[in-house]
Amino acid sequence: MPVGVNEGVVTRPSLGELLGLAWPIVVQRSAQVVIGTTDALLVARLGEAALGAASAGGHNAFALFILPMGTVFIVSSFSAQLFGKGDLPGARRYALYGLGVAVLAQILCVAAIPLVPTVLGKMSYPPEVASLMAEYLGLRLLSGGAAVGLEALGNYYAGLKNVKLPMMAQLFAMVLNVVLDVVLIFGKLGAPAMGVRGAAAASSIATTLAFLGLLGCFFKGVGIPEGGTVKTKLRMREMLSLLRYGLPSGLNWFIEFAAFIGFINLVVASLGKSELAAMLAVFQINSVSFMPAFGLTSAGAIFVGQAIGAGRKEDVARTVRLTLGTTAAWQGAVGLLYLLIPSLLLAPFVEGDGAAFLAAGMVVLRLSATWQLFDAVVNTFAEALRAAGDTAFCSIARGLVAWVFFFPGAWVTVRHFGGRETSATLWLVAYMAVLALVLWWRFRTGKWKALEMTEPQPI
Numbered sequence: 001m002p003v004g005v006n007e008g009v010v011t012r013p014s015l016g017e018l019l020g021l022a023w024p025i026v027v028q029r030s031a032q033v034v035i036g037t038t039d040a041l042l043v044a045r046l047g048e049a050a051l052g053a054a055s056a057g058g059h060n061a062f063a064l065f066i067l068p069m070g071t072v073f074i075v076s077s078f079s080a081q082l083f084g085k086g087d088l089p090g091a092r093r094y095a096l097y098g099l100g101v102a103v104l105a106q107i108l109c110v111a112a113i114p115l116v117p118t119v120l121g122k123m124s125y126p127p128e129v130a131s132l133m134a135e136y137l138g139l140r141l142l143s144g145g146a147a148v149g150l151e152a153l154g155n156y157y158a159g160l161k162n163v164k165l166p167m168m169a170q171l172f173a174m175v176l177n178v179v180l181d182v183v184l185i186f187g188k189l190g191a192p193a194m195g196v197r198g199a200a201a202a203s204s205i206a207t208t209l210a211f212l213g214l215l216g217c218f219f220k221g222v223g224i225p226e227g228g229t230v231k232t233k234l235r236m237r238e239m240l241s242l243l244r245y246g247l248p249s250g251l252n253w254f255i256e257f258a259a260f261i262g263f264i265n266l267v268v269a270s271l272g273k274s275e276l277a278a279m280l281a282v283f284q285i286n287s288v289s290f291m292p293a294f295g296l297t298s299a300g301a302i303f304v305g306q307a308i309g310a311g312r313k314e315d316v317a318r319t320v321r322l323t324l325g326t327t328a329a330w331q332g333a334v335g336l337l338y339l340l341i342p343s344l345l346l347a348p349f350v351e352g353d354g355a356a357f358l359a360a361g362m363v364v365l366r367l368s369a370t371w372q373l374f375d376a377v378v379n380t381f382a383e384a385l386r387a388a389g390d391t392a393f394c395s396i397a398r399g400l401v402a403w404v405f406f407f408p409g410a411w412v413t414v415r416h417f418g419g420r421e422t423s424a425t426l427w428l429v430a431y432m433a434v435l436a437l438v439l440w441w442r443f444r445t446g447k448w449k450a451l452e453m454t455e456p457q458p459i
Contacts, residue, residue, distance in 0.1 A: 009083065009084045009306045009307075009309070009310050010303065010306065011084070011303070011306060011307035011310055011312040011315040011319075012307075012315045012318055012319065013303045013319060013322065015322065015326065017303075018296065018299055018300065018303070018322060018323065018326060019296075019299075019326075021161060021163060021299040021302060021303070022292075022295040022296045022298070022299035023295065024163040024164045024166075024167040024295075025158070025163050025167070025294070025295035025298050025299060026291050026292050026294070026295035027167050027170075027171070028154070028163070028166055028167040028170040028171075029170075029291050029294055029295065030288075030291045031167075031170040031171050031173065031174040032170060032174075033287060033288065033291065034174050034178075035173065035174055035177045035178075035203065035206070036058055038177065038178050038181055039054055039058065039177075039181060039199045039202075039203065040054060040055055040058075042181050042182070042185055042186075042199070043055075043185065043195075043196060043199050046185070046195055046196070049126070049128045049129050049132060050132060050195060050196050053129050053130075053131075053132035053133040053135075053136055053196050054132075054136060054196050054199050054200075056129070056133055057132075057133045057136035057137050057140060057196075057200070058136075058140075059261070060133070060137060061137060061140045061141065061144075062257075063254075063257065063258075063261070064109065064112065064141070064144065065105070065109075065144055065147050065148065066250070066253050066254050066257055067250040067251070067253070067254045068101050068102070068104070068105040068144075068148045068250060069147065069148050069151045069250070069253070070246075070249050070250030070251070070252060070253035070254060071101055071242075071243070071246035071247055071249060071250035072098040072101050072102070072148055072151050072152040072155060072246065073151065073155055073246070073249050073250075073253075073386070074155075074242060074245050074246035074249045074386065074391065075094050075095060075097075075098040075152050075155040075156050075159070075242070075246075076155035076156070076158045076159040076298075076301070076302065076305065076387075077159070077245070077301070077305050077386060077387045077388075077389060077453060078090075078091065078094040078159070078242065078245075078453060078454060079091040079094055079095070079155065079156045079157075079158070079159020079160060079305075080158075080159035080160075080301075080302050080303075080304075080305025080306045080308075080309060080387065081159075081305045081306070081308050081309030081387075081453055081454050082094070082159075082309060082454055083159055083160050083161070083305075083306055083309060084305065084306035084307065084308065084309025084310035084311075085309045085310065085311075085454065087454075088160075088224070088225060088227045088228035088230070089227070089228070089230040089231070089232045090232075090454065091156065091159060091160065091228065092156075092224075092228055092229065092230075092231075092232075093232060093234055093235070093238060094156065094238065094242060095152060095153060095156035095218065096234060097234070097238065097239045097242045098149075098151075098152025098153070098155065098156065098242070099149055099152055099153070099215075100239065101148060101152065101242075101246070102145045102146075102148040102149035102152055103145060105144050105145050105148040106144055106145025106146075106148075107145075108144075109141040109142070109144030109145065110141065110142070110144075112141060113137070113138050113141050113142075116134050116137045116138060116141075117130075117134045120133055120134055132195075132196045133196075135196060135197045135200070136196050136197065136199065136200040137200070138200075139197055139200035139201050139204055140200040140203060140204055142204050142208075143203065143204035143205075143207040143208050146204075146207045146208040146210075146211035146212075147207050147211075149211045149215065150166075150169065150170075150173075150207065150210060150211040150214060153166070153211075153214045153215065153218055154166035154169070154170075154214070156218075157223060158298070158302055159302060159305065159306075160223075160224065160225060160228070161302060161306075162223045162224075163299075164223075165214070165217060165222070165223040166214065169210045169211075169213055169214040170210065172206075172209075172210050172213065173206045173207055173209070173210035174206075176202075176205070176206040176209060176210070177202050177203055177206035177207075180198075180201070180202035180205055180206060181198070181199060181202045183198075183202075184197075184198030184199070184201050184202050185198035185199055185202070186198075241453065241454075245389050245391050245392075245453060246391070248391035248392040248394070248395040248396075249386055249391040249394075249395070251395045251399075252382075252391065252394050252395040252398055255395065255398055255399045255402060255403070256398055256402060259402035259403060259406065259407050262407055263406075263407060263410060263424075263428075267407075267410045267411055267414050267415065267424055275356075275360045275420070275421045278346075278357050278358075278360035278361035278364055278421065279360075279361075279364055279421060279424070279425075281346060281357075281361055282346075282361060282364045282365050282368055285345055285346075285365065286368060289331075289334040289372075290375070292330050293327050293330055293331055293375065293376060293379060294379065296323060296326055296327045296330065297323060297327055297379040297380050297382075297383040298383060299323075300319055300320065300322070300323030300327075300380065300383060300384065301383035301384055301386060301387040302387070303319045304316050304319055304320065304383075304384050304387040304388065305387040305388075307319065308387070308388060309454070313449050316384070316388075319384075320380060320381070320384050320443065323380050323383075323384070324376065324377065324380040324381075327376040327379065327380055328373055328376040328377070330376075331372040331373055331375060331376040332372065332373060332376075334369075334372055335368075335369030335370070335372040335373065336369070338365045338366055338368060338369040338372070339366055339369050342361070342362040342365040342366055343358060343362060345365065346358060346361045346362065346365065360421045363421060363422055363425070364421050364422075364425045367422065367425040367426065367429060368425065368428075368429075370429045371428055371429045371432040371433075374429065374432035374433045374435075374436045375432055375436075377436035377439070377440060378432060378435050378436045378439060381436075381439035381440055381442070381443045382394055382439055384443060384448075385439065385442060385443060385448055388448035388449075388451055388453075389448070389451040389452075389453040390442065390447065390448040390451060393442055393447075394439065394442075397435070397438050397439065397442070398435065401431060401434050401435045401438065402431065405430075405431065405434060406427055406428075406430070406431035406434075409427050409430070410423075410424055410427040410428075413427065
């Protein structure tokens with residue numbers, strides 16, 4: 001099928017077009033936050049051991065999912081570039097390659113289930129928590145492939161600028177998960193009370209059904225432009241290309257998540273109960289305020305990919321400036337709230353008088369206003385570089401800054417020189433600042449312009 005530049009593609013988006021593409025992504029990601037929060041709030045009624053098992057089990061499951069999920073994020077880059085070229089069948093092939101990664105992830109997750117009790121037994125969890133967590137993970141890992149597949153198809157549709165269909169799939173998963181949580185955790189409507197296992201079963205069922213629904217839409221051509229369902233032969237070199245660019249993208253997410261977990265468990269945990277609780281509360285507040293910024297930078301990356309595919313790389317810088325300005329405006333407004341009303345934002349997390357918690361939390365929250373702006377820079381340029389295929393550099397840069405600069409510095413300052421929550425937070429600010437500078441410099445070099453993720457197509 002002869003293809004060329006898609007003349008209808010937008011390579012110089014307006015603010016309205018950027019916001020129009022971003023808001024469904026914001027809703028989609030916010031739905032995922034609601035799922036995790038609901039699980040924790042409901043399981044907490046069963047006691048501290050159940051809450052610890054479900055919360056830690058969710059984080060451990062995510063740690064196993066994050067590498068393949070991060071890998072299939074690259075599907076949106078291929079899909080956007082091929083959409084820009086007018087090669088819709090090619091974009092479809094990359095969705096199928098992403099589904100192949102999901103199948104492999106499912107096999108590995110199932111293979112890992114028998115190993116879970118042994119691995120948990122070597123950790124320092126209390127026996128009751130470890131036992132409940134093993135039950136949780138035994139059910140939660142059954143949906144690993146569905147979680148990765150949902151991301152693969154969501155990123156395929158996003159590259160075509162159809163972000164509403166993946167949003168609807170995530171909203172369906174959110175609503176179903178909440179309903180099933182109530183039914184399966186507490187044994188409502190004639191179902192047995194499964195406790196922590198019920199939370200895992202609810203998440204697995206909701207994720208799997210949402211994936212199957214989106215998969216059905218994909219094969220029926222729902223939400224796909226005309227010509228996008230034409231079947232062509234799969235190509236091994238394209239699958240290898242997806243892994244070439246996708247694996248560094250997955251490692252990028254995995255490396256940062258690992259550094260974050262290490263920072264919490266080995267640095268912040270040593271500060272004391274109130275300081276640890278305050279830091280975790282601030283991270284929870286940040287995760288909510290981060291969603292609009294994530295949606296904006298993801299939308300900007302889609303426009304970047306389409307401009308590259310359309311052969312209009314000269315339009316990329318303008319899109320990046322628009323994305324950065326909009327994201328920084330949001331993050332700056334959030335940072336201003338952190339400075340002005342920190343106690344009000346922390347109030348929902350306070351138990352009892354909470355004096356020590358509030359004292360530490362207000363310091364950390366006010367300091368986090370600084371990293372909000374650096375975070376806007378990091379995510380804008382990281383997403384733009386991913387859209388261009390410059391994933392290997394981003395992965396290496398993030399790994400070096402996280403594990404050579406940030407984590408050792410925070411560890412030494414807190415554990416050996418007696419630093420407190422202020423010092424730990426300043427290392428987070430420094431991490432974001434250095435990474436922002438590195439990614440900005442990489443984009444400015446223009447090396448991403450020489451990358452060719454997709455093969456030249458005959459006109």
